[in-house]
Amino acid sequence: MQPPIFVGTILQNRYQIIKILGQGGFARTYLAEDQRRFNEPCAIKELIPNATGAFSWEKAQELFQQEAEILYQMQHRQIPQFRERFQEDQRLFLVQEYIGGKTYRELLDQGSSFTEKEVVSLLKNLLPVLEHIHSRGIIHRDISPENLIQRESDRLPVLIDFGVVKELATKLQLGSEIIPTPVGKLGYSPAEQMQTGRAYPSSDLYALAVTAIVLLTKKQPQEMYDETRATWKWEQFIQVDPQFARILNKMLNSVPSDRYQSANEVNQALLSLTPVNSPEVSNLQTLAVAPAAVAPTPPTPKKSPVAIPEPNTRSILDSPIAVAAISTAVVVLAGVGSWALVSSIRNQSRERETVLPPQTFPSPVISQTATPTLEVSPSPTVSEPIIYSKKLAFNSSNIATVDSKIKTNETVQYTFFGQEGQQISASFIQAGEVVLTILAPNREPIDITAREIPAYQGILPVTGKYIIQVTPVAGILESQYNLTVKLQSLPVITPTSTPTQTPKEGKTPNPIPTQIPLPPLNEPTVIPTPGDSKTPFIELTPTPTPDATKL
The missing domain is CATH 2.60.120.380 (Jelly Rolls)
Incomplete structure (x- = not known):
């Protein structure tokens, strides 16, 4: 087993190690800063295969590639985003998004147990995540309060530390003399997973139910499980809604086929629960406060009513007949006024239509001016790249x-x-x-x-x-x-050798056929000895003869 990487080491000329977040039998997790992403924090997980040898290293690389592809498929806002994989100095690394927050184990240790309402809310937020990974054929295999983080930004539960790396290490151990370790956590994983290594979607639901009763009771799983009867006795420590208890007990069934077979089935069962009226925060101490003593108020003396004299003058509005007449007049005047206003508007529109002069220019001018205005108008709406x-x-x-x-x-x-x-x-x-x-x-x-x-x-x-x-x-x-x-x-060796071809070194182009006719050209220069009658031609032919001699 190789020692941990020192703090300050830079991997791949990119990731600077800040500290070690944790270490188990299969992997180490480091907190690092990505220098290519403005020192954004990230989590780097190093695989620690126990098997050694050339074959084990080749097998580790092959399985590492396969498991990295599985992690890449899990694109969900409540799962740390997978970024890349790499190897350096005979070490295998996975890079994932870093989630800031506290695990539910830390929240449980720092406060009291969770309320029923909080646990139901946790299940409703996690079940869609499990449905997402199960639909892709992926099983988490290691659900527990230690592998759930309450994210600081939105307080949603985030599922971390998939058992993929542990399963990879187990596959490497199968090819060696080391006894393979089962992938899972004792007390949280069901029997079929711990004994045979097989896991199903219902296996994750079993571990999620164990996590729920641990948060409700603040007890360890071994304290709530009766090994002699192979049954759970968690209801002795906490009382919850009977319907909610039946849902948890079905998730905790020891037979896989008798559990819920999908996360969606559990979610549908939780929707039928009646709302639980419990406080949002469960770790606050409640105090009994007695009501403050109220001093008796002395009886107020009754005052005799003061008679209000009626006014001597009466208004015209006191008569109902007058009020009705005034209302009728107002309605009539409003109707006549509105009718006159509408009529005047309609007459003005008709006058404008008749006053318009006839068209005195050819129609193509209109089509030419109207076309560019229609084409240019939508251009400002297009956003610039x-x-x-x-x-x-x-x-x-x-x-x-x-x-x-x-x-x-x-x-x-x-x-x-x-x-x-x-x-x-x-x-x-x-x-x-x-x-x-x-x-x-x-x-x-x-x-x-x-x-x-x-x-x-x-x-x-x-x-x-x-x-x-x-x-x-x-x-x-x-x-x-x-x-x-x-x-x-x-x-570059192959292309440079091609110019030095044997035909070019043999100077094939030197004996150009154009030099072959030179001898016949020299013949007329030699023949002038039997002189011809035309002396001008004899004077012109010597000019090429020096060229021939130079050749």
């Missing part, structure tokens, strides 16, 4: 990875310097929502296939600054993507 420019950072293996988000009107340009003849490979881990375009130094795609594609592999044509443009697919409002870019220098 936003372009970000970033530089790719390659590691010692010439591999660069980017984990980021992009919105519908954004374009991210990643720049890098490439050499002529280098092979480039660019792809997304999960394609479908974003595409990429690779631009050469002249800001044109390096070939016709390098425009708006999910992945690309090819050869860089020239040396210079290249750009990888990342854009979302039409209709995608926001997307999370993980881009991987790899540069590989191809061997």
Whole structure:
């Protein structure tokens, strides 16, 4: 077993170790800062395989890749987000989102037991998470108060520390002489999981029910389980709603087929519960307070009523007939006024229609002026694109990875310097929502296939600054993507040897057929000895003869 990594160590030129969060028989968990994400905290889990040897290391790498793919599938807001996997110095690492908060074991130890209302709320918040992972064929295998964190930001329960790493270590032990350790926690995991290693969705529901009764009673599972009768006796320590007790007891059944078979079934059963009127906070001490003594109030003396004299003058409004007449007059006047107002408006609109002069210019002028106004008007509503420019950072293996988000009107340009003849490979881990375009130094795609594609592999044509443009697919409002870019220098020995071909070294082009006709050209220069009658031709032919001699 390798020793823990020292605090301050930087892994992958990116993650700086801050402290050790915990260590078990299968893995260590470190708190680290991601220097490429503005020192954002993250959790790094190191696998500790007990088996040794070349075969075990190859098997560990293979299984590590498979389990990393499983973790990548679990995309839920109440599960730490998986970021990447890597290996360094014969060590295997998983990088996940860091969740700030306290575990439910810490909350239980620092206060009193949880109320029935709090436990019901916890189950309703966790059951959708279990339904999410079970629908993908994933079993947590290790649900307990230690593996539930109450997140500080929204106080929702977050499910951590999946048994994937433990199961991976167990698979490695199966190929060695070490006795494999069952994946699970004693007291929380059911018998079929601890004895045979098999786990089902109902196995996670069993562990969730044990967690619930531990929070309700603040007792350990061994204190509430009768081993002689193989039954739970938790109801001796706490009284809850009988219907809620039946739901928990069905989840705790020792036979897997007699439990609820899915998290959705448990959630439907909890919806039928009557609301429990209990305080939100259960760890506050209640005190009995006696009501304060109230001093008797002395009887107030009765006052004799004061007679109010009636006014001598009477108003016209005192008569009901007058009030009715005034009301009728107001209604009539309002009706006549509104009718006159509507009539005047209608007459004005008719007058405007008749006053309009006839059209004195040709109709094409109207169509030409109306068309651009209709086309130009919607343009201000279109949001302008936003372009970000970033530089790719390659590691010692010439591999660069980017984990980021992009919105519908954004374009991210990643720049890098490439050499002529280098092979480039660019792809997304999960394609479908974003595409990429690779631009050469002249800001044109390096070939016709390098425009708006999910992945690309090819050869860089020239040396210079290249750009990888990342854009979302039409209709995608926001997307999370993980881009991987790899540069590989191809061997230059093969292309340099091709110019030195045997036909070129043999100087095949030197005996050009154009030099073959030189002898016939020299013949007329030699023939002038039997002179011709035309002397002008004899004077012109010597001019090429010195050229022939030079040749």
